[in-house]
Amino acid sequence: MKKKVIAVVLVLSLILCGLTGCHSADSSVPSSSNQETSGQAAGESFNETGYPIVNEPLTLKVMFAIRDTDVLTEPDTMPVIRALEEKTGIHLEWEVVKSSDWSTKLNLMWASGEYPDILLHPSGAVEKEEFGVEQHLLIPLEEMIEQYMPVYTERIAGEDEDPTTSLIASDGHTYSIGYLFAQDISVEQHFFINQEWLDALNLKTPETMDELTDTLRAFKNGDPNGNGQPDEVPLQMGLNAAGYGIRWLLPMFGIPLDSGSRWIYIDDDKNVQLAPVQDGFRQCMEWLHVLYEEGLTDPEFISQDKNTVDTKLKSDNVGMFVCWRLEAMGYSDGVEKNATLFVPPSPEGTKVSCYRYLETASPGASITCTNEHVPESLRLLDAMLETETMFSLYFGAEGSGAEGKGWEYDNNGMINVTNDNTADVKDYLDCNALFFAPGNYISSTYNLPSQRIEKIEYCDIYEEAGIVQKYSDKYLNYVPLTAEQRDSTQLIATDIDNAVWENAANFVSKGVTDESWDAFVKLFADMGVEEKYVQVYQGALDQMKLD
C-alpha cells in the first residue's frame, strides 16, 4: 500500500515538473512588443540623467565572458567595478564564464528559463540572428539607445561612417551594443621588400611585374646578404597560409581578399565577383609558377602554413613578403630589421586592389527578454562606456602604471596606456570589457602605440596610392541572407575552397595551360556557383544600398 502511494506521488510530481518546464519555456518567449512596453515602464527610483542611476538599491545579473587564458579576480571585488557601482547605485551580480565554455553555458542558460539581465560578451559570441531575430531572447535596443545612451550615441555620430551598422540583424533590429577597439586602419595586408638587399644589389624598388620578378631573381642569385650562400628566399609566402598566403598576394592582381576562406569579393562597381575564375587569378598562378620553377619561392611554398612562414619571417633571409605590420610581431630578429613597405606592382591593365578593412563594431553587450530594468541597464552600459571608466575597465585603474596596469593622462590630455601586460592577476576586466572606441574617437583620445601608428601610416600610403578597394568585402558579412540562403551558401563556399586549393597547388607547381585553366573554371560552373552563390550574394548586396 505504501509503495503504491509513493509511486503515485512520484508520477504526479514528474508530471508537474514537466508541465512547469513547458510552461516556463513558453513563458520565456514573449513578443518583443510586450518587452518594449515593460521596458519603458521604468521604476520610480530611476533617474533619466545624472548619477546615481537609481535612488533605491538595484541589483542586476550579468553573465560575463572572458578568454580561457585570463586570470581575473572576482569582478565585484575589483576597485573599478566598485567605483562604478557606487557611482551608478546599481549592484551587479556576476557570472563569469570562460570563452571555451561560453556557448555551452549560454545554451544551458536559455534552456533553464532563468536569464540574467545583461550579457557582456566581447569574448563570447551571441548569435543575433538566432537568439534575437528567431527566438526573441534578446530585446531590440535601437529605439532606446538615443534616449538612454548619450555617450554611445555621440561617439557613433563622431565617425565618418556608422560602425554599428554591422550590428543590425536581418529583421532590421539592433540587438546589442557594439564592441570596437578601432585602429583607424583600412588595409589588412601590406607588402614589404628587403631594403638591405635592394641596397646591397643597388636596385630600386620595382614598379612593374617584370621588375619585381627580376629583383627577385637578383635576390636569389646575387647573394645580397653577402654570406656566400645561396640561402636567400626571394618570396617568402605560403599557398594556403592565411595572411601569408596567396589570398594576400591576389590583390596584386586586382582581386581583393581577406585572410578568410570566402572566394567572392565586391568590385568597385558593387558587383559580387568570384575570385578564382578571374583573369587576375590565372595571372597570379602563372607568375607564381615562374617563381616556383626558378626557385624564387621558398621550397615549401606549397606546403608550409602560416606558422611556418611566421617562423621564417623571424629570421632574416627574406626578400619579399606580405604581412600585417613589422613592429610588435616578433620579427625583431628577422624582417623587421631590413624590410620596408612598398607599393606592389600589378600586371598591365590591372590595378592593385587591396581588401578594405572596415572597422565595425562586433556585438559587445545584449539585454535579455526578462530584464525588468531596461532603461537602467542601458544607462549602466553607457556609464561603462564613459572614457575614463572604459579605459579603467579595460586596462586597469588610472595611475596604476607602477603595477604594470592602468593608464594615465599625458600633458596633452591624451591617454597613455601604462598596462604592459605583465600583471599576473588582473583586477580589471581586460579586453573582455565593453569597449567602444571607433576610429576618430580613439585617435583623438588615446595615444596609440608606435606599432599602431606604423600601421596607420601604411594605410594612408596605400589609400593615397589608390590601391584599396572601394567597397569592403566585409559587407558581404552583413548582407541580409535568409537562413536558408545562409546554409546553402555555406556548403558551396566549402566546396569552392577545397577546389581552389587543390588546383592552385598544381598550377603553381606545374603551371597553367589553357586546358587546365578551362577545366578549373568549368569546375565552378558545374557547381552552379554563379546562380547558387554569386547571385545570391549579389541580390542581398543590392538590398544593402551601399553608397
Next chain:
Amino acid sequence: MNRTEGKWRNRNIFHYIVAVSTVLLLIFLSMGIYIYQYYYHTIYADFLAANERTLDYIMTRHESEMKILKNIVIQMNVETNITRFRLEETPEKSLKLRDRLNQYWIASEFFEFIFYCYHRDHYVFNQNTSLEIDSFLNKGLVLEENSRGMFKEFLYDESGEMLALPEQEVCGYLQAGYLVSEQSTIYMLPVLPDNIGTAVFVVNQKFYNELLGSEAKERRNNYILYDGQIIVSRENFDTEADELLRQTAVMEAVQQKQGKVTIGGEHYLLTAERGVSGLTYCTLQTMDVFREKILSEQWGILFLLLVCSVPAAIAVVSASRAVSTRVKRLNMLLNQKEDSYNYDSIESGIQMLTKSSQESTRENLNHRKSGFIRSFVQSDYRKDEIYRAARDSGFLLENISLFLVVLMGDRGDGNEGRIHTLMLQEIEKENTVEGWQVGLINSGQSLYVLFGRERKSMEEVLQRLFTCGQEHCEEFIMAVSEYHEDFEEGAKAYLEADAAYDNRFLEDNSMMLRFSSLGGPGTVEMLPDVYLYNLKKAIRSGSMPEVQRTVGDICNRVKQGNQTLLTFRIMYNDLLHLLLEEFKDVGTDLKDVYNVFMLSQCLNIHDFSDILCEACRMLMDNRRATEKERDNMAARAVSYMQENFGNPELNMGMLAEYLGISPVTLAVEFRNSENISPSDYLVAIRMEKAKELLENTKLLVKEVSQAVGYEDDHVFMRRFKKYVGKTPKEYRMGRM
C-alpha cells in the same frame, strides 16, 4: 614409580576438565589458524589480483592506442603516393599528405601531434605544414633530453625498430602554437615494411596523467618501459630506476608476471608484462599496502575469535565447576573426604553401596523368609493372607500343592551355619521344591518347611537333605511330617514332625523319622463346644477362679479321651487359636504368652493347664485394662502426659487430639476428675522431672529444659522459678 603411576591413574575430575579444556582450546586455535591463513591468502590473492587488474587495464588501453599507431604507419606505407615524394618535385602531394595526417590527428585522442619524415627528403610534415628538417629540429620541436643530432638520427633511423623517447619537456614554436602541455612522450614508428619513412607521434602528459596516475594513498607507481629505459611513469613514491629496470628484466626473462621485489631496501609487488608493441608495462605497489590491510582487518578476525571463545570458555568453566562440585558432593556422601575430586572413587563407592544394599535386601529377604516360616508353622495366616505373605517373602505358593515340616537336630559342634547353607543348597537344586528354615533355640532344632508340587521330587530332596546331614554332622536326626495340602495346617504339620522327632528313641536314627510310620490314629477329637463356651464366659466375667475351674474341667475331659499326645497338642493349639479369635479386638499379642513351640516343652498336664490359664488371665486383664482405659479419659491423659512430657510440641491441643476429644472437653473432664487443669498438670510433671534432673544429673540448665520439653530455656527458667520459687541454678545449688 608405583606411586606416581597410582597418582596418574588416580583420575581426578580436574584432570578430566583440563583435558577437555585443552582439546577445546586446540580446536579453537586450529580453527583460528585456519581462518587466519585463509584470510591472509584471500587478502594476498586480492592484492595480487588488484595489481593485475591495474596492469591489465593500463596495458589494454595503451596497447590498443599503440595498435592504432601501428595501423596508421601500415596505412601510410600503403599510400606510397603521399608518403614517398620529394617536396620540391611534387609539392602538391604534400597537401594530400597533410590531409591524411589531419584525419589521423582528428581521430585520435592519444597523440597530440603527428609528424612524418620521408627518409629521402629533408622535410617533416604535420597536418598543417611542411617543416624543413633543421628548422624543425632547431626551432620547431626542441627536446630537453635528446639532442637535435640524436633526434635527427632517430628520424632517419632505418633499423626498422620502434623508438620511444622518454617523457621530457618539449619546446619550440610548434609546442607554443599547438601543444597544450610541455611534457610529452614521443613514439617514432618506422613505416614498415619498406621503412622509407618515420612517423612521429607526440603524446602529452595529460593522457598519461589519466592512464597511469593513481591516488597517493594507493602508493603505486606505474611505468611504461621500452628498450631498457623508463619511457613514462607516474610515481607516488621515489624508487631506484635502475633497480626497477633490472628486476623487470629478470621477471621477463623467467616469464613471470608478478613477483615480490626489493628495491632500495623496500619491499614491493612488481607486476609487469610486455605488450605486442614491445613496450613493457609495469606497476609497482609497496607491500606495506598489503600489510596494512592485513593488520587493519585482522583485528576483526581476532575480535571474532574472542567473541566466540569467551562464551565457550565461560561455558567450560561453569560446566567444570558444576561437575566438580557434584563429584565432590557425591564423594562426601560416600565419605571419601580425601580424594574428593576423584570420580573413580564414586564408582567404587556406588558399587559398594549397591553390594551392601543387595546384601541387606537379601538379608531382609532371608529374615522375611524366616519370619514367614515361623508364622506359617504357627498357623498364623489365614488362607487369603498366606499367598501374599509368601510372595512378600519370596515364596511362590501358587504353584505349590504340598508341604511338609522337617525337624533336624544335631549334637554336633555348632557349625550350624554351614549345615544350613548346604541344606538350602540341596533344596535349591530341585527347582520344583522350595523351602526355608528357622532355628528353634529352645529345643536346639532346625525346622524346615518344604513346599513342592509332587511327592516324588520332594522325597528326593528329603533324601538328599538326610544324606547331607549325615555326612556333615556327628549325630544327625531328621523327623518329617506328613504331606499336607491345606496351608492352614502348618502347626499341625509341625506337631507331627515334633511327634516323630520325639520318637527318636524308639526308631532307628540312621533313617528319617517319619510321622507316618508312627502309626496311631491321626484323628483329632475336638472338644465339645460347651467347654469352649464356658471358658469364654469365664473370661468375660473376669473371674479368675471360674477360669481355673473351667480349665480343670477341660483337662479332665481330655484325660478321659483317647488322645495321643499329638492330637492333644493339636487340639490345644486349635483351642487357643479359637479363644484368641474371639477376643482379638482386645489387642492382645498372643506371642507374649503362647506359641506352638511351647507345647513341645510342656512336661505334664499341669503345664498345659497353666498355659491355658495364663492365656485366659492375660485376656481378662487386657479386657479390664482396655475398659478401664476407655472409661477413664483422665487416666489416659495423665498417662499420655507422663509418657510424652519431654516432647516440646506437647500441648493441650495435641493431647485432646490423641484422646479423640475436644480441648474444651479435655479441660473440663480433667479438672472434674483431678481438680487441676491438664496444662498445669503437665507443667507439674515437667517441673518435677526437672527437679529430679537438676538434683541427680550434671546436665546444664539448657539441657534440662530441653529434656522436659521446653525448647526455650528462658521460658523454662521462668516457669521453674514460678513453680519452685527458685531459679534452676539456685535450686541445684541448694540441693548440693
